[in-house]
Amino acid sequence: MSERGTAPPLLRLRGISKRFGDLVANDAIDLDLHAGEILALLGENGAGKTTLMSILFGHYVADAGSIEVAGEDGRLRPLPPGSSRAALDAGIGMVHQHFTLAANHSVLDNVVLGTERLWAWRQDRAAARRKLSGLIEATGLEVPLDMPCGSLSIGEQQRVELLKALYRDARVLILDEPTAVLTPQQAERLFTTLRRLAADGLGIIFISHKLDEVLALCRHIAVLRHGRKVLEVAAAGIDKARLAHAMVDRPVELPKAEPRPAGEPVLELASVGVIAGHGSEGLTDLSLTVHAGEILGIAGVSGNGQRSLAGLVAGTLDPAAGSLRLLGRPWPEGGPKALVRAGVGRIPEDRHRLGVVGDMTVWENLVLEGYDAPICRRFGLFLKLRHFRRKARALVERFDIRCGDLEGPARLLSGGNMQKLILARVLERNPRLILASQPTRGLDIGAVAAVHQHLLDARQRGAGILLITDDLDELLQLSDRVRVLYRGRLGPPRRRAEIELARLGLEMAGQDPDRQQSAHAA
């Protein structure tokens, strides 16, 4: 490993700036990456990490600044802006947060894709296979070469993405929030691989907003805030509090859950089953109860049945077996509208896809679930628009939605404000049961605090909340009880005070922590 400061860097960014309209996404950022180094790029959502890496990879062109990459001879050469091809040729490999794999093609095909000449008469797969097998042996990134990528687990798909970059002889590797989809044990295994790759001389940029893993893995840390590099330090000896303060300039008060006795059951699922297929994940013999004034957290790696469970409670999916009860009565017939009328509030996991109609106005989105109540209509036919606008204005005020204009399209809202809009629409009806699916995914820390506060307030008012999230910190912070969902089955309920993170991680990976204390997770 080279020591910082002596050898020339592998990658040098100088004065990178990028504006989007009035938003300064990157402001004169300097960054050096050396061979054999794992550099953490730390920052909140919206701090400019992804923009910076997109500029490096040629997706965006910087307004100002230069990028230089070391060639084979170690001399720095400028990287032509705006070309992903040039970035790939210069040896920059990127593993995106959302994988870019063709699900119906084999691992080998996916890795080779884009490296062959388009009009070649024949493709030399044997050579590709030899090279790839050699890489797997050298790095320990085990994947079955001939399986279609769609049938691989998330961890395996991530290994394919890594192999893709290495196959193209990447010397700079960028990983965008790679642990977001992994269990703690899978993440540990990824770290082992990354350490080995760095030891072989690669430079790695590790993008994250989780302090613990950054401190565990990286030698050098750069912190971005509001598009600026506010801190760059060696990882050794720095404490978490200083990093956290650098990430967030304002003190954020994290809402706390006051203990509260749980009441009557509001949601009961008895031996519910959903058959896998047609885009839905299977559920097997699933029973759970959510009480009034309680938050039940569902932990698990996404893809284990969360979407089906949310669909059942949201009224968009019917169970193949078993029964659901709401407030002690049989489940209302008639889909989402009947559920909303009966007192269910639903926060969908995908705001843009399910939560709002982006091309409709802010006020129209605020009444999206209540537009057809009889009192909102004149002659049963025409909508009382003035009534809607008045109501929307009140909600915008009450929930602090920063939208500028009620008549503007909802798609222009930031993620946090869009989620506040959905919360306003849902909570305004004082629901007795709230389904919160990934309620803070992709939000910055201020918006996260606001969402958590609203959920805790609703709990305090006596609503029962089913919280489905990948974010373990959120889960442990909010839930009264936690259950783990793995391959469509629920683990036993645990009170928050009884939970150990390591055991939770093992359960999320499908291991029984009592029987396999020393087992290695896949």
Place this chain on the structure above:
Amino acid sequence: MRLEPRQHVPPLLGIGAPLGAALLALLICAIPLALAGADVTRAYRLILTGSLGSRFAVTETLTRAAPLILTGLAAAIAFRARLWNIGAEGQLYIGALVAVALGSGAVPLPAFLLLPLVLLAGALAGGLWMLGPTWLKVRLGVDEVVTTLLLNFVVLLFVGMMLEGPLQDPMSLGWPQSAPLVAEARLPELIERTRLHFGLVIALAAAGLTWLVIQRTRFGFELRATGANPEAAGYVGMNQSRVMLKVGLFSGAMAGLAGVAEVAGLRGYLTQDLSPGYGYAGIVVATLAQLGPLAVIASALFVAAVFVGADSMSRAIGVSSYIADLIVATALLTMLLAGLFTRYRISR
């Protein structure tokens, strides 16, 4: 160079872009006009005077605009809900067919009853005809682009069969043409001794009604939500099949109404060449109007003026009147481009 979405559209650009696009289209079409050996400025002057230059020219343009407004609405309503109705031509003929079946003496009623009956029956028939493909789409997932398009040919052949069979005028000497509508079923003319008829008023009223329905009613709210984001509409519990069926009915009815108005207002009888492609032109009209019901009026007037003007120009200087198709098609492309630049800005 890349495109970035605009947060706010400057009002001047909103008005200027479509006008600039129309001018650009005329500029581009000057090339083929010059190649055809015509004096370009004279040709354009003739198009202008031929469509707007005299009382007669204006009434002709308005007469041509009436069916285009209605078929434009048919396309606009359907496209707003992502129902790709390419079958307005067929629905137009179905409406016309029902109009002659009821209006040429079969139902003896006074004008104030017969005329509304013919109008409503024709509209309903067009709507029901569109209901078939819509039902196939929502229940079985059959692609409506294919079904509606192919049904156009079914309708045309069916009309031919009727005109040589049960609906043929006994006085037509074997010509495939229906019996004329009785006077009680005819739409009155708007201006004496011109071809301009009451159909224009119906078309304008239909545009106003459509705007009202889309912007102000529960159905319109559901239509817009379903069209803009079907998944979110489903998530909040809107019944998308029912919305689609209503949209199909509404859209087909507008095209059917166009057929009735052409027969009852202009021709007085049905032949196989009632429509010079109004159903297809409606798609262009709706696209130019960016699917806005009121903007459909303006874009229908533009398309009608180009067609009427080009007809008159081609008679005067002998350039084929196909130049009208060329101008309209070019205008469609430049308008789409203008729409892009109003919604996005170019940045480096």
